[in-house]
Amino acid sequence: MSELPVPLNVRAEHQVVFERPTSAPPPTLPVANGTQSFWLRNPNVFPPPTYGSDGPLTRxxxxxxxxxxxxxxxxxxxxxxxxxxxxxxxxxxxxxxxxxxxxxxxxTGRNGGHLTAYAYNGFRWLRQLYGEDEAVRGLAIERYTAAEVFRILKENAKVEHVDFVPGGRVILLFTAQEHDSARADYDAAKEAGIDLSDVEWLSREEVKARFGAAYPAVVIPGNNLWPxxxxxxxxxxxxxxxxxxxxxxxxxxxxxxxxxxxxxxxxxxxxxxxxxxxxxxxxxxxxxxxxxxxxxxxxxxDGIVPTRGQVIAVRANTPDALGRAGFVGNDGLEYWFPRQNPELTRQTGESAANATTSGQLILLGGGREATKDRGFEFYQADDSEVNPEVGAVLRRFLPVVFPGKFDEDSEVEMEWTGVMGYTKSxxxxxxxxxxxxxxxxxxxxxxxxxxxxxxxxxxxxxxxxxxxxxxxxxxxxxxxxxxxxxxxxxxxxxxxxx
Ligand SMILES: Cc1cc2nc3c(=O)[nH]c(=O)nc-3n(C[C@H](O)[C@H](O)[C@H](O)COP(=O)(O)OP(=O)(O)OC[C@H]3O[C@@H](n4cnc5c(N)ncnc54)[C@H](O)[C@@H]3O)c2cc1C
Missing domain, CATH: 3.50.50.60 (FAD/NAD(P)-binding domain)
Structure with a gap:
């Protein structure tokens, strides 16, 4: 098996680098000419992008x-x-x-399109910082959000409009360290009384048979949509x-x-x-x-650190290469999900015939850890450019994780950046x-x-x-x-x- 193109087990280093004092300047206002994301292209919704940008100002x-x-x-x-x-x-x-x-x-207009509540992830971190009751609430707010968003969409007949796909999330565990950490969080959350009956642990062989990636995994409920x-x-x-x-x-x-x-x-x-x-x-x-x-x-x-994330849109070799689930790997640093069907793909401007026969479109984000010696993209608030170093590892990632399902030299159809707000806790x-x-x-x-x-x-x-x-x-x-x-x-x- 080829080696993954990203450094693994870097969460501790990520935290250490984050906590270092900085000489970077504070963020500017958002730059005017941001890269164009998949979601910002032709969303065709009200309000339109420049709504209220001219005419009288509310005073x-x-x-x-x-x-x-x-x-x-x-x-x-x-x-x-x-x-x-x-x-x-x-x-x-x-x-x-x-x-x-x-x-x-x-x-929100530039992310990976996931709406997934953590099932158990990070439980021990929260418990250590804030105690068990707060750790339980830390997971409860996520389940509440996912359920409320779905309720609102359903009550207003907008589930299809936002391309809501409840396909689940597959958490690939690339290393023994990741596996043990996930298991310890899972056990701690379960002991605290959190219902994890909808969480499924899969062996390397089961994941290979179901998804074509040879790593153990955990499958949790999860959704993707058009944010x-x-x-x-x-x-x-x-x-x-x-x-x-x-x-x-x-x-x-x-x-x-x-x-x-x-x-x-x-x-x-x-x-x-x-x-x-x-x-x-x-x-x-x-x-x-x-x-x-x-x-x-x-x-x-001690505040909020702008942290630039990068996403590519790339095609698999077949129309249904990854099915319906969203995925994460490498402690959540890489995340990807397949857009579902020709109808959805067509909304982006592709012809129907081409969408039926061409490979499934996958949106993949992450790769910041390739820059770990230059700061994980912390304090980068400029989303008008992409980082070629990050882009290079993203391009190599899926062909290695899913052998045979992606061509190494596939053209990336879109590539963009967006700025997240990171905190120490x-x-x-x-x-x-x-x-x-x-x-x-x-x-x-x-x-x-x-x-x-x-x-x-x-x-x-x-x-x-x-x-x-x-x-x-x-x-x-x-x-x-x-x-x-x-x-x-x-x-x-x-x-x-x-
Ligand atoms: C590449 C990427 C991948 C991500 N992946 C995921 C994921 O998989 N799962 C997940 O849950 N989250 C993900 N996120 C994070 C998620 O998108 C954010 O947490 C969420 O969208 C934050 O929403 P927000 O409304 O607080 O901020 P934003 O959506 O950033 O909105 C803030 C708005 O404020 C505007 N603004 C800023 N300053 C001013 C000012 N002075 N005057 C007027 N307007 C101003 C900005 O232009 C912006 O539109 C990702 C983010 C990025 C960038």
Whole structure:
């Protein structure tokens, strides 16, 4: 068997490099000319990419949401839901989503398309950092997210629209170390009472027979979908939910700074953009990798580190080479899934005849560990370029893992980058904006909230984190006390005093 083209067992080194102090500058605003991802090409949905980028700018809103990815738009969705039953207000609550580039053009529009809740993965890490109850919640929020997203899609007849495929996830275990670590997490989660009856362990031979890769594996429930289409569904549900809540959207409207409004003003905050200033009472930072641009103390390993990921779209030799499942390997550093059928492929512009006979299209991401001696792509916030070193290992990866199913010299059909927001604990920051170096920051940033830093694993968490933070904003507006839901990990909170 040929050797895998990526270094293996590098998670510990990844963490050590992450935690090093940095001399890198804080992230800029998202660059204007990002590479084009598979998802951003022809999504054909409402709102279109440049919606609200010209014409009059909304000048005043109760809530400004910065960022139109899954976090920002989910927050709008949850606010709409929360206020839809509120008959006490004389005026509708107003929100505006401000997006630096095109609609959903950040990490959500550039990722691998997975929506998979971890079944047991990382359980011991969370238990060691935060205790068993929090570790259980750390997995519960993911199952909750996956179930809620599916419920919403089903109730609104959008399952097919977003290409939702519940094909499961195959976790390939390339090394004995990976195998033992997975087994230890599985045992610990099971002992803590987590139901793992839907998790299947497969031997090397079973995996070879079923999938054509000669490694042991674990199969867990998992889904893939078209993330931008999901976000557009949520936006439309938010916009049309109720007369009690209005949401508008301005793309190509970066927030360049935030300042306190004049004491006489009716709103607390002024948001500066190149198109003018917007006044609001509440601000939600849903800017993920770019958080430190507006909140400078979030720069560095104690905050959120922009980390560039890379993805290629490549064809297998046959139309059904990998079936329906999504895959990960090498401790999750590589992830890939097959697009399902000619119908789906046709939406990307390919002719029907060609799609039926040509090889299955696979989206494969990862390869950052090829740059481990140059920093794993940490502090790289420029998604207008690809890293050739990463691209080279991605091109060699699938032919080695699945011998005979891919040609080494197959043309890559698309290649793009996107920027993730990594944190030291791997857990996001959710709640009021707090500067830990400033004891007065709670008062200074009153009305500002954040939900960001999902460490490359936001699809099964951001929707629910946005629900939590939207609940906090609503509770503040209605002078109630916010109670964390049973599924919410309280260690995500920026302060326990919410
Ligand atoms: C290559 C890649 C692969 C990934 N693979 C997976 C995976 O397999 N599974 C998984 O769960 N997750 C994965 N992720 C991570 C996942 O995509 C993210 O965690 C999630 O999309 C974060 O959503 P978000 O809305 O918080 O951030 P984003 O989608 O990045 O949205 C933030 C938005 O804020 C905008 N913005 C930033 N600053 C400003 C400003 N000052 N003014 C106005 N707008 C601003 C940005 O333009 C952006 O659109 C991957 C990410 C990448 C890039």
């Amino acid at each position: 005043d809103a109760d809530i400004c949401i910065i960022g139109s990815g899954i976090t920002g738009v989910s927050a709008a969705y949850h606010l709409a839901q929360a206020f839809s039953h509120d008959q006490t207000r004389s005026q509708p609550v107003s929100a505006v989503v401000l997006e630096a580039r095109e609609f959903c053009s950040g990490a 931008l289409k999901l976000v557009s569904v949520l936006y439309n549900l938010a916009a049309n939910a109720t007369d009690n809540f209005n949401v508008s959207l301005h793309t190509r409207t970066p927030v360049t700074s935030i300042s306190a409004s004049e004491p006489s003003a009716s709103r607390r905050w002024s948001l500066q953009t190149p198109r003018g200033t917007i006044q609001c009472s509440y601000v939600l930072h849903a800017t993920n990798a770019y958080t430190a641009h507006l909140l400078p103390w979030m720069h560095g390993p 791997h857990e996001p920051f959710v709640g009021p904006v707090i500067d830990p170096h400033d004891p007065d920051s709670r008062r200074k940033y009153e009305g500002q909230y954040i939900s960001a830093g999902y460490t490359g694993h936001g699809m099964p968490r951001a929707f629910a984190c946005a629900e939590a933070v939207a609940g906090m904003i609503r509770a503040d507006m209605t002078r109630e006390r916010w109670q964390p839901p049973q599924w919410f990990p309280t260690h995500y909170l920026t302060t326990q005093d919410v």
